Amino acid sequence: FSDKLIFLDGVDPDVAYDSIGDGHQTGMACVLSNAEILPGPLLCEGSCAAGQEQYIGWGGGQTVDQYLADEIAKDVVTKFKSLELGVQVKSSSVWSRMSYSAPDQPVPPREDPNQNFADFFSDIDSDPFALQLIQRRRKSVLDAVMESHTAFQNRLGYDDKQKLDRHLQSIRDLERRLEVTTNFGEACTSPDLALPGGSFQQNDMYPVTGKAQMDMLVMALACDLTRVASLQWSRSVSSVRFDWVPQVLDEGHHGLSHYDDSDGSAKADLLEINKWYSEQFAYLLGMMNSIQEGDNTLLDNTVVVWVNELGKGNSHTRRDIPFLLAGGCQGYFNTGQHIDFGGEPHGKLLVSLTHAMGKPTNTFGVPQYSQGPLSGLNT
Helix, strand or coil: CHHHEEEEEEEECCHHHHCCCCHHHHHHHHCCCCCCEEEEEEEECCCCCCCCCCEEEEECCCCHHHHHHHHHHCCCCCCCCCEEEEECCCCCCCCCCCCEEECCEECCCECCHHHHHHHHHCCCCCCHHHHHHHHHHHHHHHHHHHHHHHHHHCCCCHHHHHHHHHHHHHHHHHHHHHCCCCCCCCCCCCCCCCCCHHHCCCHHHHHHHHHHHHHHHHHHHHCCCCCCEEEEECCCCCCCCCCCCCCCCCCCHHHHHCCCCCCHHHHHHHHHHHHHHHHHHHHHHHHHHCCEECCEECCCCCCEEEECCCCECCCCECCCCCEEEECCCCCCECCCEEEEEEEEECHHHHHHHHHHCCCCCCCCCCHHHCCCCCCCCEC
């Protein structure tokens, strides 16, 4: 399916250089948002001597996946507005969050494949009448919660009312999703998985955990449980050791990425790691390409974005970050090409994604770095 790919060079997250935070932090927080990191109390960055501290917070903008999930939810109700899956992310910090529902609102990925399987697919083979009874019981509980919250709201100040309103809206959204019909996609089946059990966070289970997450992500899309999904492998400053591929130095990924370019052993190890990740991406696309949806495949009807938070590990540059698009998104993208954009701001790519998904915006994040879509991507 090489004819269903677009390789992008010369796309720069310029906003990351305006933002506070180190290379990894800005890469993670800015790559899907085109927004700067907010000041905040999370951690001290740089010199922490008295009077010289610079504290940073969470990312400062909604990410494009969450924007699209919100917009699609206005037209289509699915069981999950979006799904965020993770493979051994293991922490909650600005280094480990790439999705934001709003400024200062990171979305944690679901890391446990065992729990995900139960959450996603437990009702696929259920009796429709029994499922309706369960839905009614859940709805009655939510009705009671809404009544209690509404009565409590009258005793709150303005700021607390705003927080409560957001909470009530999330309850209303949940209520709508409980009412979703049990009509799944034609290719929808409960996936046959090798689940890692309670060892899903162990280093040696990284490949097994990742494969289970990919299998469930693809089937969740095929079953129309959601229209927007993401998969995050580990986190920035990753300590994963890739013992299942040939390695010379036997170090964690982050340590290897800091060796000088002249170090042949580190270069060979990183090449094997990148090759392995490429094989996982190919596996994901292969599954999507094997599922028919009318005259097209799931991959044809989707766009998949593969990205890293840095352009190069040992320099921490965010210039020329590698972006790879896969899938035509129902014919929007002109696939089968390689384009060098010569330093165009990556915010334009995010705008292109909103256009491809039928929810177009003229800018996304910082307007200075997102004036319209990238040229040459669409048919």
